[in-house]
Amino acid sequence: MRKVILLWMCLLGMSLLRAADRPFIRIETKTASLIYRVVADGRLYQCYLGKKLTHEADLVHLPAGTEAYLTHGMKDYFEPAIRVLHNDGNPSLALKYKSHEQKALAPDVNETVITLEDEQYPVTVKLHYTAYVAENVIRTYAEICHAEKKPVTLYNYASAMLHLDRAAYYLTEFSGDWASEAHAQEQPLAFGKKVLDTKLGTRASMFCSPFFVLSLDGPASENAGDVLVGTLGWTGNFRFTFEVDNEQKLRLLAGINPYASEYELKQGEVFRTPDFYFTYSTDGMGQASRNFHDWARNHQLKDGGKTRMTLLNNWEATYFNFDEQKLVTLMDDAVRLGVDMFLLDDGWFANKYPRSSDKQGLGDWQETTSKLPHGIGFLTDEAKKRGIKFGIWIEPEMVNPKSELYERHKDWVIHLPNRDEYYFRNQLVLDLSNPEVQDYVFGVVDGLLTKYPDIAFFKWDCNSPITNIYSVYLKDRQSHLYIDYVRGLYRVLNRIQAKYPDLPMMLCSGGGGRSDYEALRYFTEFWPSDNTDPIERLFIQWGFSQVFPAKALCAHVTTWNSGTSVKFRTDVAMMGKLGFDIKLSDLNEKETEFCQGAVQNYNRLKPAILEGDLYRLVSPYAGNHTSSMYVTKDKSRAVVFAFDIYPRYAEKTQPVRLQGIEADKMYRVREINLMPGVQTSLPADGKVFSGEYLMTVGLPLFSTRKLSSRVVEVVAE
Ligand code: GLA
Numbered sequence: 001m002r003k004v005i006l007l008w009m010c011l012l013g014m015s016l017l018r019a020a021d022r023p024f025i026r027i028e029t030k031t032a033s034l035i036y037r038v039v040a041d042g043r044l045y046q047c048y049l050g051k052k053l054t055h056e057a058d059l060v061h062l063p064a065g066t067e068a069y070l071t072h073g074m075k076d077y078f079e080p081a082i083r084v085l086h087n088d089g090n091p092s093l094a095l096k097y098k099s100h101e102q103k104a105l106a107p108d109v110n111e112t113v114i115t116l117e118d119e120q121y122p123v124t125v126k127l128h129y130t131a132y133v134a135e136n137v138i139r140t141y142a143e144i145c146h147a148e149k150k151p152v153t154l155y156n157y158a159s160a161m162l163h164l165d166r167a168a169y170y171l172t173e174f175s176g177d178w179a180s181e182a183h184a185q186e187q188p189l190a191f192g193k194k195v196l197d198t199k200l201g202t203r204a205s206m207f208c209s210p211f212f213v214l215s216l217d218g219p220a221s222e223n224a225g226d227v228l229v230g231t232l233g234w235t236g237n238f239r240f241t242f243e244v245d246n247e248q249k250l251r252l253l254a255g256i257n258p259y260a261s262e263y264e265l266k267q268g269e270v271f272r273t274p275d276f277y278f279t280y281s282t283d284g285m286g287q288a289s290r291n292f293h294d295w296a297r298n299h300q301l302k303d304g305g306k307t308r309m310t311l312l313n314n315w316e317a318t319y320f321n322f323d324e325q326k327l328v329t330l331m332d333d334a335v336r337l338g339v340d341m342f343l344l345d346d347g348w349f350a351n352k353y354p355r356s357s358d359k360q361g362l363g364d365w366q367e368t369t370s371k372l373p374h375g376i377g378f379l380t381d382e383a384k385k386r387g388i389k390f391g392i393w394i395e396p397e398m399v400n401p402k403s404e405l406y407e408r409h410k411d412w413v414i415h416l417p418n419r420d421e422y423y424f425r426n427q428l429v430l431d432l433s434n435p436e437v438q439d440y441v442f443g444v445v446d447g448l449l450t451k452y453p454d455i456a457f458f459k460w461d462c463n464s465p466i467t468n469i470y471s472v473y474l475k476d477r478q479s480h481l482y483i484d485y486v487r488g489l490y491r492v493l494n495r496i497q498a499k500y501p502d503l504p505m506m507l508c509s510g511g512g513g514r515s516d517y518e519a520l521r522y523f524t525e526f527w528p529s530d531n532t533d534p535i536e537r538l539f540i541q542w543g544f545s546q547v548f549p550a551k552a553l554c555a556h557v558t559t560w561n562s563g564t565s566v567k568f569r570t571d572v573a574m575m576g577k578l579g580f581d582i583k584l585s586d587l588n589e590k591e592t593e594f595c596q597g598a599v600q601n602y603n604r605l606k607p608a609i610l611e612g613d614l615y616r617l618v619s620p621y622a623g624n625h626t627s628s629m630y631v632t633k634d635k636s637r638a639v640v641f642a643f644d645i646y647p648r649y650a651e652k653t654q655p656v657r658l659q660g661i662e663a664d665k666m667y668r669v670r671e672i673n674l675m676p677g678v679q680t681s682l683p684a685d686g687k688v689f690s691g692e693y694l695m696t697v698g699l700p701l702f703s704t705r706k707l708s709s710r711v712v713e714v715v716a717e
Contacts, residue, residue: 028110032138050226081142086123139277170219171242173185175209177206180540181540188219191246199237203465204514213288237261240252255274264479279292285546312342312343314326315345317581320347341391348376354370390456391458415470429467456504506527512540538643559586611632612633625643625702627643635665640656655698668686682710684699
C-alpha cells in the first residue's frame, strides 16, 4: 500500500511539476491579451490573441492554439517563422521552451522574453515582447544565436508570427507609387498567401507602405469591430505574409524580406530582427490609430513629446534656381507668414559639378561658390537676424556619377563591377555596409554642424533605391548587403543622435519612401509624398494617419493644383505638420493675409492637432466629401476639417457628427480660416451646443460647392 501511495504521490508530483512547467505566459495591455502556453511535448503554443481576458481561471479552457514560432523541416506545412541550415547540412529546427522572464521596463511598460532551444543543435531563439499597457501597443522581435562551430545559414527570420482563428479576414494594404503613396485598398483573404513586400534596399516603401490593417470577422470600419494594425520598424526590404490555411486559420508573419538575404550567422553572434509593432483594437481602425499615435508620441518618435516648427521651404518655390538674394527674400516671406523656420532644399552644393540639376553634384557637400559666395554661414546669420531658424537639405547616402566623390571613391559605390550602371534619378547608393562610408556619411552632418552650429534642422533625403546591387566591401558576403546597409544607416544615425540629441530632422525619400518607426526614432517627422496637390493629399494623409500622428506628417502649402484655392490647400496642410513651399509673390494680398491668420490659428490649435486625438469622421473613399477632427486630451478644444471634393449637383449632404468630445460639456462652435472679407455661411457659427448634440445630430459642414473647405473650432465653455 505504501508503495502505491508513494507511486501516486510521485505521479501527482510529476503532473504538478508538468503543470508548473507549463505556465501560461500572458502579454497584456489595457485592452488586449496575447497568451502563450507550453504544450506537453515542450513546445510553445500561442493559445490566444484578442480582447483582454481578465479571468485567470478561464485560461485552462483555451484551445491549445498553434505553435508560436514555427520552424522549417518539422511537422508544419505552411510558411515558417524561421528556417536555418546547420553546418552539417541538416535543414531542420525544433524549438522547445526553455524559460521565460517578465519584468517592468518602465511604469506601464512590461517586457516578456521567452527562450526556446533546439535539443539536437545548440540554437537558441529568444522571443521578445514589450507591452505598452496604456497605449495598447505590443512590440515584438526575435534574437537568434547558436554555438555551432561553423556559421549557420539563416534563410527565414521573422520578427513576429501571430495566429488568428476567425470567421473571416480582410486585409487593408496601403499601396501606390511615387507621388501616389499609401492608398487604402481592402480585400478579403481566402485560402493561400497574400504577401506585401518590397525590395528597394535603402527604404521600406515606394509601392507599398510597411503597415496594414487586418480586420477580423468582417471588413474594417472606423469605430467598431476587431482589427489588428501592424507595422515594421525597418528602413529597408520588408515582408508581411498573411497565410490562410486549410482550417481557415490565419498566420501573420512580419519581418525583413529574406529575399536575396541569406545570412551567415557566426558562432556567438546574435541576429536581432527588427521590431514589429501592433495594436489590437475592438473599436475599429480609429481607436487603433489613436493607440499608435499615443504610443509614438510617448515612446518611439524622436521628440515625440515636443512640439514642431512650422516652416517655409524653397524647393517648389525655386527648385535649383536660386542665389543668396532669392533665399533672403524667401526668408522675409517666412517672417511675414509667421513661420518658425526657413528650410533650404536641394541645389546649394558642389563646385566641380555644381548641383544645378539632379544630374550632378551629389556627394560633394561644399557650398557652390557661384551661387552662395558667402557660404551657409551668411544664410544662418540672415535667418538669425530675422528671428527664424535655418534648416538645410542633404542626401548623404547618395552619389551622382558626375561628382568628385564618385571619381575619388568608386569603391564606396554600390555597383556591379562588370556591368553597365543603372541609375534611379541619375544617382547611385553609397555602400553603408562599409564603416568608412559610415564615417563619411556621419561626417556630412557633423561637418556642417561643426562649421555652422546655427543650423537648426536637417531634411535628410534618400531618393534612390539600391540598383546594380554589389558591395566591393562585403566581398563574398553579398547576401548580407540589404541587411548590413540598413544596419550601417542606423549606426550613422545613432552617432548623430548621440552627438546632437536635440537636432530635429525630417526624413524624406523621394516622397514617402521612408516611413517606418525605426527610422522615426531618429527623425521628428517625415515627408509623406512629393505630391502636394491637396486633393491627393486628402487621401495620402488619410492613409498615413492610420499609424502616424499628425506631428510626424509634413504637409506643405504649394502651387500644385492651383485650381484649388489657397484656403483649400492650407486647410489640408493644417491637418499635418504645417509648412509652406511657395513664394509670397505668387499670392495676392488677401491670400497672404489668409495664410498669416492660418499660421496663427495653427499655433493656437497645436495642442489639438499635434498632441490630441484624431477622429476620422468621413472617409474620402466614401464619396465626394471628407472630414477629420482633432481633440485636445482634456477635451476642452477641438478642430474639425471638412472638405467638399467633387460634390454632385443638388446632392443632399449629411451633417458631420463629431466624435471624442464630452457629451455633457457645452461647446461654442466657430468657423475659422475664413478668407479675409468672407462671412461664414455656417448657421451654427458662434452658437453653443452640448457635446451630445454635436456627436448625435452633428453640424452641416459639407456643401455642394466643388473644392470648398471649412475649418471649425469647437471650444468648451
Ligand atoms: C526629393 C524630395 C523633394 C525635394 C527633392 C530635391 O524629390 O522628395 O522634397 O527635396 O528631392 O531634389
